[in-house]
Amino acid sequence: MKDKTVLITGANSGLGLATAKALAKKSFDLILLCRSEKKGQDAMADIQRDTPTVKVNLVTADLADLDSVRDVARKISQQYSRLDVLINNAGYTPATIEFTPDGIEKSFYASHVGHFVLTWHLLDLLKKTAAETGDVRIINLSSAAHFMGKKARFFRHIDNLSTWSAYGDDKLANILFTKGLARQLDGTGIRSYSVHPGAVSTNFGSDTPGFVGQLLKVASPLMRSPEKGAKTSIFLAASPLKSIGDGNNGGYFADSQSKAVSNRDVTDENADWLWEKSLPFV
C-alpha cells in the first residue's frame, strides 16, 4: 500500500509542527503550508532531523491572501496524485480588530474564508483520492472557545468587537464549516472532523495584549505540550475509521473522543448558510 499524504496549514509552529512530526513517524508524506518561506524551511529541516526518511514538501501561502491560496491549491493539485488528509490548523487570536475592505474581521477571513477557499480548490484531488481509497479526512482546528462565537456577527463590520469575540467567531465558523463539509460531501468517502486540542503552550496568544495576554504567559508552564495537544488531530488523521465512529462525520472532538458542542448556533441550517455565504469567495 502507498504511503498517505497529508497537508497541514500553519505547520511551522506549535500544534501544526507537532502534528507534522508525529505523522512523519507514521509514514505519512507531508505537505507543509506556511506563510513564511524561512519558517517553513526551518520546520522542514526540524522534521527531517527527527525522521530522516520522511518525504516532505513546503508550499507557501497566506490564508488572508486568497490569490496565494488558489495558486498553492492549483500547484498541489497538479503536482500530487493523492491527498488523504487535509488539516486546516492555522489560526490565531487577533491582537487588534481590523476589517478587510469588504467589512470582514481579518482573523475570520484567514481562519474561515482562507481555509474554505483552500479546501474548495483541493476538492477534486480529495474526491479523486476518496474514489480510490474510500477514506479521506478533513480536520479543522477549532477550540472550546467556540462558545464565545455568534453566527449573527459573521461577515459583518461590528464596532467595538472584542478580540475574544472575534476569536470565538473564528472557532464557531470552523465547527460549522466541518458540519457543512460533512453534509455537502456525504457519500463521497470524505469525512470531516473539528478539534479542540486543549490549552496548549505554543505561540498562540503571544500577541494578545493586556490582562489576558499576561495570563496566557503566566499559565503557559501549566498548559499541555504541543505533542500532547496534537494527539486528537493525530488520532483523527491516522486511526482506523471504526475507532473514530461511523456516526461521527462532521463531529467535534477533544481528547480523541467525540464531544458535544457548547453553542446553540451549531445547527445544520447555519452550516448550510455559512457554506452559501462562503461560496462567492472561491
Ligand SMILES: NC(=O)c1ccc[n+]([C@@H]2O[C@H](COP(=O)([O-])OP(=O)(O)OC[C@H]3O[C@@H](n4cnc5c(N)ncnc54)[C@H](OP(=O)(O)O)[C@@H]3O)[C@@H](O)[C@H]2O)c1
Ligand atoms: N494553543 C492553544 O491553546 C489552542 C487552543 C485551542 C485551539 N487552538 C487552535 O490550534 C491551531 C494552531 O494554533 P497553535 O496553538 O499551534 O498556535 P501557533 O503556534 O501560533 O501556530 C499558528 C500557526 O498558524 C499560522 N498562521 C497564522 N495566520 C496565518 C495565515 N494568515 N496564513 C497562513 N498561516 C497562518 C502561523 O504562522 P506564522 O508562524 O507565520 O505566524 C503558525 O504556523 C489554531 O487554529 C488555534 O486556534 C490552539
